[in-house]
Amino acid sequence: MSWSVRIPADIEQDDRIVGGFTARQLAILGGTGALLYVAYLIAGERIDLLVFAAGALPIAAAGLLLAIGRRDGVALDRYLLAALRHLVSPKALTSMPEQPTAAPVWAAAHSGPRSAPLRLPAHGVVGDGLIDLGPDGVAAVAEVSTVSFALRTPEEQDALVATFGRWLNSLSGPAQILLRAQRVDLAPTINQLVEGAGALAHPALTTAAHEHASFLADLSARHDLLRRQVLLIIREPADGGQDAAAARALRRVEEAARLLPTCGVTVQLLSAEATGAVLASCFDPAAPPLRADQLAEAGEVITRGEHQ
Structure with a gap:
């Protein structure tokens, strides 16, 4: 039964x-x-x-x-x-339990703003999911799916933990698992529903499409919609040159893509465009994703009023 x-x-x-x-x-x-x-x-x-x-x-x-x-x-x-x-908790910019020491004299702030180029550790995106870190090497960025751990039986949970532990033990260099919360913009989906409603085969389907578009518009107006993204960042030093570092980083991503699917998750290397969008969103996580024409080119100086 x-x-x-x-x-x-x-x-x-x-x-x-x-x-x-x-x-x-x-x-x-x-x-x-x-x-x-x-x-x-x-x-x-x-x-x-x-x-x-x-x-x-x-x-x-x-x-x-x-x-x-x-x-x-x-x-x-x-x-x-x-x-x-x-x-009631203390407001500090450090997780150290003890009181941090005072900043050195040379680090004291000077009066008056100073305009200067913003030097970032990332020099640019050199390939699919590869970030050029200059003398610090290369970082590969891959998107990882999630798995519902709570729905698994205790035996399945033990197997998932053991498989994940084997991947951790196989790491030969630095790796980071980053969980990001992104705002979801339903405007493209709503526009697609409204534009395609007239081409549906039955008037009832057209009505249903308009009602669903209205529901999504109301949902987007009343709530801050978020989606969770899990990123795997593999970093390799510049030993042997950038090409060698890129090859090692890609090889480690491929190893993760072979081992982690046994946990029920998939590993997909990000494209150059997706990697650039991730880097751009880090400067303003609460803002909606920028379009491709709003992103600055490599080496382009960004001034006020441009690429907002």
């Missing part, structure tokens, strides 16, 4: 215990109710019932909002707790 089980899209969401509420929500609502009950037992006989109800209403509303409210997809109580930790 087999059973059909519905699995939610968000497998990390909390289980709903009673009446569609999670254990965390029930704890907040129960705590709010207990607080009001104890307050009524203490002061209920001393003050008028209407006065007590007027004072208890904001507390009950705050508890209800704290239990069911959400901000940017995060439960409101967790959002407020994270904001509180941010406010």
Whole structure:
């Protein structure tokens, strides 16, 4: 006998215990109710019932909002707790636990702005997914897919961890796994739906296309849509020249592409255009991706008002 089980899209969401509420929500609502009950037992006989109800209403509303409210997809109580930790935590530009030493005298800031070319460690994109680092060598950038670890059985999880560990042990040089959150622009998809709706074979399909375009437009207007991108960066020093470093970096990416698919993920070397877009987005992660005609050419000086 087999059973059909519905699995939610968000497998990390909390289980709903009673009446569609999670254990965390029930704890907040129960705590709010207990607080009001104890307050009524203490002061209920001393003050008028209407006065007590007027004072208890904001507390009950705050508890209800704290239990069911959400901000940017995060439960409101967790959002407020994270904001509180941010406010009380020390604001430092270093993760060192001890107090950092003062900057040397020669590093003191000088008054007045100074215009100068911005020297970056990346000299340019020399090939598919290859970044020229000058005397520091070459870096290869590849995009890696993801795998749902929580949906796997314990045996499958052990196998995934073991395979990933074998890849880590096989590394012969520096490697970085970078997780990026990118804004999603639905405007091209919406325009494509609207433009192609008139060519559909049935009026019902045309209506459905327009309704879906309206849904996507409303979704894009009400939410900050993000997508997650996982990048694998392989770096090789310039020993033996840039060509030799590029060959070693590509070979290490090919090794990762052979080993990691056994974990259920794929490794795809980025094209030169995609690598340039990644580098450009690092300067303003919150901005939408730049078009190809908005990117500066190699060696071109960017002035104010150009290539925004």
